[in-house]
Amino acid sequence: MKANCWQGRESLAVEEVPDPKIMNSRDAVVRVTSSAICGSDLHLFHGYIPSMKKGDVLGHEFMGEVVEIGPDVHNLRIGDRVVVPFPIACGNCAACQSGLYSVCENSNPNAGVAERLFGHAPGGIYGYSHMLGGYAGGQAEYARVPFADIGPIKVEDDLPDEKVLLLSDVFPTGYMGAEMCGIKGGEVIAVWGAGAVGLLAMRSAYLLGAERVIAIDRFPYRLRMAREQAGAEPLNYEEVDVIETLREMTGGRGPDACIDAVGMEGHHSSAVLHGYDRAKQSVRLETDRPHALREAIMSCRNGGTVSIIGAYGGFVDKFPIGSLMNRSLTVRTGQCHVQRYTRMLLDRIRRGEIDPSFVITHRLRLEDAPIGYEMFRQKQDDCTKVVLKL
Amino acid sequence: MRGTPMEVPDGTGRRLLPRSLGLLSLGLGAAAIGAPSQVGRLIGVDDSMIARTTVLPGIGARELLSAVGLLVGRHPSGWVWTRVAGDAMDLAALANAMRDRQGRRRQRLGATLAVVAGITAVDVLAGVLSTRAAGARRRAVRASATVTINRSADEVYRFWRDFENLPRFMYHLESVRSDGDGRSHWTVKGPAGRRVEWDAEVVEDHLSEMISWRSVRGARVPNAGRVRFARAAGGRGTEVRVELAYAPPGGAVGRAVAKLFGEEPEQQIRDDLRRFKQVMETGEVVRSDGSPAGTSTRQQVLQTPARPRAARLPR
Numbered sequence: 001m002k003a004n005c006w007q008g009r010e011s012l013a014v015e016e017v018p019d020p021k022i023m024n025s026r027d028a029v030v031r032v033t034s035s036a037i038c039g040s041d042l043h044l045f046h047g048y049i050p051s052m053k054k055g056d057v058l059g060h061e062f063m064g065e066v067v068e069i070g071p072d073v074h075n076l077r078i079g080d081r082v083v084v085p086f087p088i089a090c091g092n093c094a095a096c097q098s099g100l101y102s103v104c105e106n107s108n109p110n111a112g113v114a115e116r117l118f119g120h121a122p123g124g125i126y127g128y129s130h131m132l133g134g135y136a137g138g139q140a141e142y143a144r145v146p147f148a149d150i151g152p153i154k155v156e157d158d159l160p161d162e163k164v165l166l167l168s169d170v171f172p173t174g175y176m177g178a179e180m181c182g183i184k185g186g187e188v189i190a191v192w193g194a195g196a197v198g199l200l201a202m203r204s205a206y207l208l209g210a211e212r213v214i215a216i217d218r219f220p221y222r223l224r225m226a227r228e229q230a231g232a233e234p235l236n237y238e239e240v241d242v243i244e245t246l247r248e249m250t251g252g253r254g255p256d257a258c259i260d261a262v263g264m265e266g267h268h269s270s271a272v273l274h275g276y277d278r279a280k281q282s283v284r285l286e287t288d289r290p291h292a293l294r295e296a297i298m299s300c301r302n303g304g305t306v307s308i309i310g311a312y313g314g315f316v317d318k319f320p321i322g323s324l325m326n327r328s329l330t331v332r333t334g335q336c337h338v339q340r341y342t343r344m345l346l347d348r349i350r351r352g353e354i355d356p357s358f359v360i361t362h363r364l365r366l367e368d369a370p371i372g373y374e375m376f377r378q379k380q381d382d383c384t385k386v387v388l389k390l
Numbered sequence: 391m392r393g394t395p396m397e398v399p400d401g402t403g404r405r406l407l408p409r410s411l412g413l414l415s416l417g418l419g420a421a422a423i424g425a426p427s428q429v430g431r432l433i434g435v436d437d438s439m440i441a442r443t444t445v446l447p448g449i450g451a452r453e454l455l456s457a458v459g460l461l462v463g464r465h466p467s468g469w470v471w472t473r474v475a476g477d478a479m480d481l482a483a484l485a486n487a488m489r490d491r492q493g494r495r496r497q498r499l500g501a502t503l504a505v506v507a508g509i510t511a512v513d514v515l516a517g518v519l520s521t522r523a524a525g526a527r528r529r530a531v532r533a534s535a536t537v538t539i540n541r542s543a544d545e546v547y548r549f550w551r552d553f554e555n556l557p558r559f560m561y562h563l564e565s566v567r568s569d570g571d572g573r574s575h576w577t578v579k580g581p582a583g584r585r586v587e588w589d590a591e592v593v594e595d596h597l598s599e600m601i602s603w604r605s606v607r608g609a610r611v612p613n614a615g616r617v618r619f620a621r622a623a624g625g626r627g628t629e630v631r632v633e634l635a636y637a638p639p640g641g642a643v644g645r646a647v648a649k650l651f652g653e654e655p656e657q658q659i660r661d662d663l664r665r666f667k668q669v670m671e672t673g674e675v676v677r678s679d680g681s682p683a684g685t686s687t688r689q690q691v692l693q694t695p696a697r698p699r700a701a702r703l704p705r
């Protein structure tokens with residue numbers, strides 16, 4: 001089959017690789033029909049996630065048709081149409097049973113490596129480094145899906161791929177980002193990053209009862225999307241001082257909760273500050289560039305919540321712990337526990353409450369995956385979300 | 391959960407020889423002190439006043455001291471070597487005594503000399519053996535690890551108690567066969583088809599709480615293990631703590647054996663327990679493209695790329 005393979009930093013190739021097989025009795029093999037490129041894939045592409053190997057198949061946001069099932073999968077049949085959550089989770093461990101699927105205790109065979117970097121190991125993720133399991137990803141014609149009896153969600157009606165595909169990752173991720181803000185009604189929520197994750201966090205914040213949502217980014221086309229599609233008040237960090245402006249916009253209080261939907265490759269409007277973190281990151285003195293996170297903490301109102309859904313990989317500098325501590329802030333974060341949200345969000349899509357496909361801007365063939373990555377990372381042609389169609 | 395440190399059993403009956411020698415010393419010492427005249431006559435030095443009143447009781451005292459060390463001391467190997475030193479003194483004294491004696495006394499001294507030389511040979515052998523055993527105990531490798539399993543202590547205990555299940559998650563084991571009566575036969579598979587096998591016996595067995603076992607006499611690689619099961623706080627299943635110890639022989643064989651048992655025993659047990667948890671909670675060892683045989687931190691550098699493989703699955 002064909003698969004999009006990591007070749008090294010900033011190098012990809014669509015190659016011929018063997019077809020996946022059933023390896024465990026609770027596996028399924030899925031013929032992929034749609035596979036998205038996620039902001040997390042850019043971190044891999046840029047080489048900021050350790051333990052990648054030349055030849056790794058990328059992709060963790062995909063759906064398709066079941067073509068093979070292992071002997072212990074009883075809830076699926078050949079031909080079923082399924083969306084596959086990006087965290088691989090067993091459903092049996094204490095973490096899974098308390099809904100913390102992305103920190104499943106059994107799905108990462110390389111947990112020993114992750115422990116060295118993180119202290120304890122998170123679960124496995126498709127196409128997301130060897131430290132997170134060494135699983136082949138879904139930017140391929142076929143994908144092996146472990147624990148197929150608990151992860152994939154069946155889509156029985158005729159909803160098109162695009163409406164349900166993002167249930168695999170960015171929609172639940174954005175939703176969880178908003179949920180972690182502890183919205184009760186009437187809150188002001190600020191979201192750093194108007195990519196697919198940020199945009200869906202904005203929409204979800206409204207779904208959960210927020211009164212105002214503020215979007216922070218620098219790309220006018222993304223800020224326009226935030227305003228038009230997600231009802232957010234746009235704020236271009238290259239034009240204004242973010243902390244000052246947020247203070248101004250909220251009567252001096254600061255937003256009730258701040259969502260970091262940017263992650264480890266944040267950009268800073270001050271060339272000097274951006275250069276400082278970039279230089280440190282490139283020689284690995286610092287693994288992440290936490291511009292948005294620093295700002296989110298400094299901006300948040302006293303006693304408010306900082307929700308981190310942008311992905312980080314290691315260590316950061318100049319972390320404003322004093323602001324966090326002295327002002328009674330709460331930090332909540334995590335790789336999304338997708339399995340916890342899929343059913344509920346699918347129902348919301350069915351009821352027409354939301355259609356997450358508004359973030360999709362580009363549709364390409366699998367063969368063109370490398371072009372898709374290039375466009376997405378350069379934010380060319382108003383690119384926000386690329387879907388590979390098979 | 392921690393208890394007394396686990397003893398690594400001796401491979402052979404290496405303590406038996408020092409014990410016998412201890413008894414011999416006891417007998418000799420008692421005779422030399424209690425009946426120096428008779429002993430003097432027996433060995434052919436009854437014509438010497440000094441031998442009867444000073445030398446023999448002195449030797450007796452030395453023998454008694456060795457006996458105490460050999461029989462109740464913690465490090466019999468050292469005391470065996472004091473016996474060897476004593477033997478050397480005795481041989482020198484006997485040779486000296488023979489030089490100025492004739493006739494029956496000379497014959498008796500000759501016989502005594504032969505007997506003492508024989509004993510010396512046995513003492514040297516015992517010394518070598520017990521020094522080696524002490525070395526093996528010093529080299530003993532111990533490792534432990536712990537994991538929490540989302541199952542009751544009862545279930546986890548029952549699975550472990552059937553030792554034939556162990557190779558499902560302890561990858562260095564090729565097989566374990568239960569022979570009944572708490573006995574079992576273990577086989578470890580090594581590179582180039584080399585195998586190490588031994589018999590083991592259950593030492594302690596407390597329902598749903600702990601099991602300990604050890605290799606029986608004669609094992610090439612004496613080893614022991616203990617597993618404890620305790621309810622995790624807040625009803626979060628069972629905390630399992632495993633301790634393993636083994637005493638590899640010295641030299642090249644020892645290094646080969648150490649490889650079989652894993653170069654990083656601590657890491658290996660941790661991996662064993664990860665796989666044990668997977669088996670108990672999900673039903674089998676979880677595989678990925680990069681780790682097709684399942685968890686093995688030792689294999690990390692050998693990870694194949696995360697892409698499907700053409701080849702058949704490793705075990």
Ligand SMILES: NC(=O)c1ccc[n+]([C@@H]2O[C@H](COP(=O)([O-])OP(=O)(O)OC[C@H]3O[C@@H](n4cnc5c(N)ncnc54)[C@H](O)[C@@H]3O)[C@@H](O)[C@H]2O)c1
Nearest residue numbers: 039040173193195196197262263266267309310311335336
């Ligand atoms: N937690 C999870 O489970 C999870 C799941 C999916 C994605 N993610 C992460 O979410 C993040 C966003 O993903 P995406 O697909 O939307 O990526 P994206 O690259 O499309 O969006 C990132 C956006 O952040 C903006 N940005 C950069 N620096 C900024 C700054 N200082 N202030 C404000 N905005 C800034 C960029 O201009 C860009 O529009 C990534 O880090 C990704 O890894 C996390």
Ligand SMILES: [Zn+2]
Nearest residue numbers: 038039040169
């Ligand atoms: Zn993602």
Ligand SMILES: [Zn+2]
Nearest residue numbers: 090093096104
């Ligand atoms: Zn789990």
